[in-house]
Amino acid sequence: MPKFMLLLHDPPKAFGGLSPDEMQKIVQKYVAWGRALKAKRLLAASHKLSADAGRIMRRQRGRTLVSDGPYAESKELLGGYFIVKARSYEEAETCASDCPHLDYGGTIEIRQIDGR
């Protein structure tokens, strides 16, 4: 079955000023969502990316330039990704549609992994 990447972009200032109890509830929602995918054998992998901006490399006129990642200046940070199995974008959307990320102001970018 084709695989899709769900890239979770965090909203700016995500989860500031929450109480421990509120944070636990949020974690529980995400975990329940991931579990439901796992139970349906639709989850292939999931990784959190470290919270720094990362690095960008490019070569210009023979010189290798390294700079801070694209997210250093932008408001949204790519928090991590899930790889799900789905037959189509529509099915991948269904997987993502009840992801709690959407409830907390985050955005989810869906990209199909080219399986040819």
Added chain:
Amino acid sequence: MAARSKSGRSTGADGAPALIGRLFRTEAGRLIAHFTRRFGPSQLDLAEEVVQDALVQALQLWPYRGVPRNPTGWLYRVACNRALDVLRRRSAFGARAAEIARALARDRDDADRPDRRERRLRAVEDDELAMVLMCCHPSLTREAQVTLSLKTVCGLSVGEIARALLCDERSVAQRLVRAKRRIRARRVSFEMPAGRALAARVESAVDVIYLLFNEGYAASSGDDIVRADLCREALRLGLRLADAPAVATPRVHALVALMALHAARAPARRDSAGDLVLLEDQDRSAWDRDLLALGFEHLQRSMNGPAVTPLHLQAAIAATHASAPTADATDWRTILELYDELVAVEPSPVARLNRAVAVAKVHGPRAGLAALSPLARERALARYYLLPAVRGDLLARAGDVENARRAYRLALSRPCSNPERRFLESRLRRIVRTSA
């Protein structure tokens, strides 16, 4: 694998760990206590920051990686690392920095070692107890003691405290700032005081916990869920005191007994529609057996001494109610005797109001009304809906329909929650119907 509540972890159907109960809240309190010990009470803000940061890291990582096998150990380790970072960056600790760093590194090594788990848990319980007693330092006002306990020991946010105590967030925040300033100015120690200072601190802690419980139990308005949490937290703190031999006075046990016996009835206090159910109409099979047993156990232990405090008497009253298999079997004579004693040592208006109910049960509604009448002049009860509500009930029982109705209307004109309002309205309707 069986569910293990002690470690805050259980396993779901797929074998992966799941979070249970109030793990974050409880751990937040414990960790703040622990880092307050390490950094010193003057750096309470820093301890809170470190813990908040560890929880945020869990919030960001666990959605992708799942809940770790040992969530409390994970939080402890991450918070220790964070504390070490902070220590390196701040100069506030001066010569103590190296010593604190060594202790933190040792803590971190303990976090994931199963053979040190028991030691760590015992240390954490000591930290928690010391924190409760620190929050009750005599230089703080009662209000500040309550607020600071909720923030640090119970892990509530400013918003949650405001909802629980029915005040606005700004005044909660101000109270916390002032309390921390006072702690710094007075150089309050985290070490447990000794001798009479300890006894006085424990007395304060009992008062603070009792206040928390009452705030939660009264539920006259506000957010019911937050208030139920208050009862749970108060019971947890009470048990923390009761489990520590150095502070477990008879009065501490009486407090735990009282809270447990009241909390046991909580499931039967509301019907499926959310309406109030009077004690005499409650389904007694819905009472929480474990909490009842806990209550009786601590009532027993509260009698290890000569002291009979108001808490002892209130716990004994609650126990007498709890021992009755049916409402009709309630031993009202014993309850009245206990109220007589209670009113003799603590003649609070609410205690006298409750005594009047017992008088009516034993000697009839007219006698109850006579016991009630001096309370009409009590300013503390001037806005309290229960006074006219009880009066209305006794008048109706005495056959004075006209005045009963008037009393219920007066009760309805006073502040009360929606379930209470519905309850009063249904009472009023019943009087009108039976007299028609």
